[in-house]
Amino acid sequence: MTSKDKNTELKILKAAKEVFIVKGLEGSRMQEIADTAGINKSLLHYYFRTKDNLFDAVFKDAFFSMIPRIAKMFESDISIFNKIEIFVNDYIDMIVQNQYLPNFIFHETNRNPEKVVFLLKDVGLNPMLIIDIFNEEIKKGNIKPIDPKQLIINIVSMCVFPFVAKPVMKGLFFNNNEKEFKIFIEERKKQVTNFIINAISIK
Amino acid sequence: MTSKDKNTELKILKAAKEVFIVKGLEGSRMQEIADTAGINKSLLHYYFRTKDNLFDAVFKDAFFSMIPRIAKMFESDISIFNKIEIFVNDYIDMIVQNQYLPNFIFHETNRNPEKVVFLLKDVGLNPMLIIDIFNEEIKKGNIKPIDPKQLIINIVSMCVFPFVAKPVMKGLFFNNNEKEFKIFIEERKKQVTNFIINAISIK
């Protein structure tokens, strides 16, 4: 495989990501992806054969850039409260830089749930590790007793959901002002961290 | 308009809702909607003229059944903690009975954000009312100082997000076992209520 190959392939993937992520599988046109990549439509098929193939490549990449991070971010040996703070900050930052990612992933996983099972097997992601971390902290008396699964969902919910519901939120709370939304999200890092810590710390 | 008219129109709307909500605008076929409704495809166009018209009817209905509830549920004069408890219970219950609603709404609002602005004007929904309620409680010293917008998003996030991320969650935490997920959601009502109350109540 020559470097030109790789180059074209990457150009295609980048363009496909751009289009698919905003418009979804059915909403995207091969022609538009080709145009975005600045190449001929036939070339898409030459490299990826079918639309589904191309989509799968993009989806896997998106999925793996979002989901496994959840676990990885908890792998360090600072205090649990620091872990939460860092996770909230980093995860929100990551989504800010990939605004459309959450909706893309959740729309597609809902449309085709079986695929998730298959993808999750590929990735070396063991949620039990994080669960154990929280259980350990509970046993040590550092945080209130709580089902770790519920806690994890709580944390992730508060980080991700505002971006899934962004248009509604913007309309409802910020008169569709993007800047206000941005400020809100920046402030949110602190707010969510405190909220969680208040909720689980022993008085 | 005869009762037969109304009947066919409702049949169409019901079928369209069924199909659109799962497959989205582009993913749905007029033929499939017609089949689901047990009628001829031309009849769809006779009643709704275009696919977009039909979709709009379905979307508005879905949107209004989900968003305005958030405000309405806070309109009573029980204690703030009771309000939160009731909201969490009712809202989760509502989504359980309309599992696909959140993803449908958020996918479409992201695909077409301008529409939200327009829709929100139609509905008599003033978020300032809820914000005032929380501000009042803060002033009275019943709950910790917190930006009410952040608090509202926190509450809604924790109720709605698990359903948006359901396939991923199911795969990650419950080995794709639907029953376990159901139990988790049932338990969640209590957990989320407590989590919020712990986070905002004065020690």
Place this chain on the structure above:
DNA sequence: AAGTGGTTTAACCAAGTGGTCAAAAGTAAA
């Protein structure tokens, strides 16, 4: 029974879709 109006249908169409293919253009070795 015939007329009238809205409702339902089957056949049809134009546009757009993903995908193919053979030829052209580029590339590198002999």
Place this chain on the structure above:
DNA sequence: TTTACTTTTGACCACTTGGTTAAACCACTT
């Protein structure tokens, strides 16, 4: 320069799609 190859292109195709239309159907009135 010739040969052998991969990459890129434009023309093309089969098929699906949303949408149209004219005729059939049906419930009512006269």
